Amino acid sequence: MSSVEAGSEQSPIGDPSDTAWHPGDAVIDRLSAAAAPDTIAIVGSAAGEVPTVQPPIQKAPHNRSTTWIVTSAVLMIVAIAVGALWYNDNAQLSARVTNLSSELMATNSNLASTNSELASTQSSLAAARLEAANPTVTTWNSCGGSCDIGPMAWRAGGVPDTFTYHLAFTSNVEVTYGFIELQQYVKFATCDRSQFYMLKPAISKTVGCLARSGVVLRPPYYGGGRAQNVDFHQGEGCASWIMVMFPTYANQTARVHPNVSVTYRPASKPTC
Known part of the structure; x- marks a missing residue:
């Protein structure tokens, strides 16, 4: 230990010569x-x-709750943005689906209309083909729209072979018609009315002559009235048929308005 002399001042921080500190x-x-x-x-x-x-410098403690709040806020913002985008896309998709549904309904309606028109066209085409294969023409126009048939008279017309005969007429009085073959027509035309009498005198003897000719006394071979519309098919395979018509009652004159036509329809076998 070194001594300290009186009057000397000792440094409070030690001896400067001490090599341990400067x-x-x-x-x-x-x-x-x-x-x-x-x-x-x-x-x-x-x-x-x-x-x-x-004193030593202390670091501020790390605030973990603040980090979680910021993270949660960011995640919430992202979720809201994604939700908004999804809602917008979903709304656009719904609108597109609605538009497509409307377009589909309109297309189906147009398709139904087109199918209906196609069916109508096909039906018309089938009718046209049938008409081309079996044409119908008007005949027996000698009356010029109407004819008068007296009490003792009749009208006669031939039924063409291979055709369906459509007899239609109207009259102011009752008219009898008959479809008879050639040999029957000869008997009818040469009938002697003085050789018989009618059970009903009001009935014309021409009706009696038709019955005596051998006509089949049932439709479509035989009938009568003020209006008739009859289809006769026996001429489709036979050329020997004749149609006659006259007033049913004696002492009457019939004003007949005929509408006679024929349709080409050959039979597959003879009908005589």
């Missing part, structure tokens, strides 16, 4: 102090100054 060592870089927060900082700038001891 005044310049008191200046410590604050950055170094910050790097080591748990160390005590000694500050001194000049020789002989008493170093000041500062």
Whole structure:
């Protein structure tokens, strides 16, 4: 131990000659102090100054709750944005589906209309083909729209071979018609009315002559009235048929309005 002489002043910070410490060592870089927060900082700038001891610098504690709040807010914003985009896309998709449904309904309606028109066209085409294969023409026009048939008279017309005969007429009085073959027509035309009498005198003897000719006394061979519409098919395979018509009652004159036509329809076998 060294002695201290009286009157000498001892440095409060030790012997400067002590190699363990130097005044310049008191200046410590604050950055170094910050790097080591748990160390005590000694500050001194000049020789002989008493170093000041500062407490260690403490780092602020990390706030984890703030991080979670920020993260949650970001996630919520992202979710809202995604939801808005999804809603917008869904609305556009719904509108598109509605438009497509309307277009589909309109297309189905147009298709139904087109199918209906096609069916109508096909029906008309089938009728035209049938008409072309079996044409119908008007005949027996000698009356010029109407004819008068007296009490003892009749009208006769031939039924063409391979045709269906359509007899239609109207009259102011009752008229009898008959379809008879050639040999029957000879008997009818040469009938002697003086050789018989009618059970009903009001009935014309021409009716009696038709019955005596051998006519089949049932439709479509035989009938009568003020209006008739009869289809006779026996001429489709036979050329020997004749149609006759006259007033049913004696002493009457019939004004007949005929509408006679024929349709080409050959029979598959003879009908005589």
